[in-house]
Amino acid sequence: MSKKSERYPLSDLKVLDFSRVLAGPFAGRMLSDLGADVVKIEPPEGDVTRFWGKEVANIRGYYHQQNIGKRNVCLNLRKPEAVSLVKRLVEATDIVIENYRPDVMDRLGLGYETLRKTNPRIIMLSISGFGRNGPESRKPAYAPVVHAEVGLIHRKWKRDGGSLSDLPTSLADTNAALHGLVGTLAAVHMRERTGVGQHLDIAMIDATAATDDQLQYDLESSHHTAPLPNEVWGVGFGHVMIATDFRLFFRLLVEHFNLEDPTHPDMELNQKVALRRAAVGNFLREIKTKEDFEAVMEKLNIAWGEVIDPANLFNQKTIKHRKSVIKTDNRQGGLRPTTQSPYRFSDALSGTDSKTSYRGEDYESVLCDWLDIGESELADLRKKEVILFSLEWKAGEN
Structure with missing residues (x-):
């Protein structure tokens, strides 16, 4: 995954993506599509979505869709040396994305107040179900939980009848990712004026309520006027x-x-x-x-x-004409489908034409590019299991 040309709007930005599943990874995928150098920091146990979807060359489809185009480094953040290494990476980073529960990054020694001392220009996007502060901030949340709490499941049931059931798409996650992307780019713009970064707190429940065009009818009991x-x-x-x-x-x-x-x-x-x-x-x-x-x-x-x-x-006329679903490298000499960036600029580029990385496979290129780390230090970090990579994780690639 070579550096993208300056025709990509965000080609000058570096991003560390600590997130997993959907809300954070989708935001990181969009930043990558817009040209940013996005590095996914994956834990030793891997992102759970590596078990979801069709498996091709040891990469599952769900993970592929949300993480194509990112480089990947696997770190054991329980080791102090890994935390120190992240802080060195943050010195060269513009944006950090995470979607742990609100206290996790602080407990790891990688909270915003700590990272801003390393790099005052850092922008951190934190996505959680119910925000960083409040009565439910520690409550675990996936999209269906937010769909229930924000009223979408109830409204669907009232309109359609039948049983109470979830939506067929993870709307709360993707809404949070999209609002997170807008807020992050606003912080990047503001940093040009102020010289300092921001910590952006995005709650999935806020983002879903703000994007719900039917909510006003509920709040004012006025569905009969719709x-x-x-x-x-x-x-x-x-x-x-x-x-x-x-x-x-x-x-x-x-x-x-x-x-x-x-x-x-x-x-x-x-x-x-x-x-x-x-x-x-x-x-x-x-x-x-x-x-x-x-x-x-x-x-x-x-x-x-x-x-x-x-x-x-693939056969829908506009999807086919605009190449909204494309074929990408499947890591075993063939192609597999994924979605393409929806951004069509008049005089800029966006989108992916890359591959999806195996867990940890890009540690050498990332650490050499960003930190100019030499072979002996890399070997020492591998020996101490600060950096992890196994050839078994690449099983299936020719």
Whole structure:
């Protein structure tokens, strides 16, 4: 993983990423995609996501998606020499990312107040479920916990019925990562004026609430004033999401396609709604091809989307055209898929064209590049098991 060109916006930044699972690693992945030299500091036991997803060349798919493009150093932070080594790295670092519980970095001797003495310009992004201070700051949290506590699971149940269940994506983690990225880059910008860094405390629960566009309805008990929910309908070629108010959709079909209104003025409202919905459903099921359906929606000027299996995302027109999912080095002479950076600049670059590192495999290049450490010191650190790397962790690579 060579240094990226200056056409990448963040090519002058160095990042130490102590995080694991999703919220922190996703923020680090985005910084890497934007050109930063991101080094993942992984513990001896490894990131738990190294056990999640399809295994190719001893690298699992979930880990691959969130950590591609980062270099990797495995340190035993229980050893004082490892803590000292991190402090030396921090002298050359712009940003530190961590998502431990709020007291862990302090107990390791690597809290913000300690690191800022080593490098006053350091910016630390700390992501946790419930923030660094407060009644729940020590409460462990993954995304589903926050989805429950912030009301998303309850709202989904009230709208859709059925059993109470989690969302099909880790929204709380990715929201926290995105807000963490914005805040971190704001701190980088401010550092240019002040010359000093910041400690950014991002709580997943805050980030999820702040990004919830439906929350205002809940806070003011006003869901009855909201637009009707968008709906999925069956058509001759599958299912589609139609993004409009049903009442408008029905009127447009009557006006433009001579759909017969099966109701009369004396009917009860519920009966009218049921009959009109049945008429619309029958009309849509008679549309057998995607091209014919698209022509109908274009005439009505209504937004819609086909309900597709994400396993087939490669074939979605825009995803394919914009190369939003790409093939990358699978570490055994072939290719495997992952998501690409969504940033499309007019005169800059972003994205990954790299590989995913094995645990600890880049310790020589990182420590030589950042600290100019010689072979004898590297050997001593390996001997003392401050730095760890095993060829078994690379099993499967040609």
